[in-house]
Amino acid sequence: MMIREATAEDWAAIWPFFHRIVRAGETFTYPVDLTADTARDWWLLRAPNRTVVAVDDDGTVVGTAKMNNNQWGNGAHVASASFMVDPDRAGRGIGRALCEHTLDWARRQGFRAMQFNAVVATNTPAVHLYESLGFRVLGTVPEGFRHPVHGLVGLHVMHRPL
């Protein structure tokens, strides 16, 4: 597996699993009926922000990450990032590789920390992954997310100094 810059041409390969994840409504605070065009505008970021894809040995896109400043102005020294991994490829370390990649990027760009604003508390694979990479929960928005199966659950704000 390698991680490379995402291009507009990658969108056709990203959208099927992106759509599946967003439509399930269990892990992202995106509209569950997000259209492909809006999703592409939100996900494929321009420099100095960045979007990458994780590509299997045969060239298949198996995951993607976007990375950006979390605030502007005098809050612009904290980065943020988001990750999607094809659910059919879960458990193979793709999410971890993508997260490590964004941390490297943020360090190189001179960010002082990385922050995730809305990690669904029941998304334990993600929470454990982030914790294993040095993130901690700064606080939890009580009942901040309406999970389609578990009902109202917390939304973690997670953070890691760089």
Next chain:
Amino acid sequence: MMIREATAEDWAAIWPFFHRIVRAGETFTYPVDLTADTARDWWLLRAPNRTVVAVDDDGTVVGTAKMNNNQWGNGAHVASASFMVDPDRAGRGIGRALCEHTLDWARRQGFRAMQFNAVVATNTPAVHLYESLGFRVLGTVPEGFRHPVHGLVGLHVMHRPL
């Protein structure tokens, strides 16, 4: 003082104090060199979100607030809001009236809570106002804001159930 819907025509009266507040860089995570056009696009929200102005007895615009969903999709039941009060009119209860107005709006719209994502920890008038209105600090991003006078200070995430 009354609070009414903001119109495009109000922007000329909002921008002078808005610009002064943003340029000072002490309380908002906006670019300090934000242009009037971008600021107007960011601040004047369309329905179902909302922007209001606080108007003095002589019709002068003395403050403004915007209110919106803080996340989309399955996180869209939590509202957020932002406030600007003309610094020359500080300490007269304008911020409190605007904040109470947004809480009423959020309740009427069916939101379950209100969340502020980036309250500068040194902005004690704002922190105390929000606490007096039932908000509490869920967590603080350490060194999340580069204050032009105080250096790196915390950014509070504040929350109030409705």
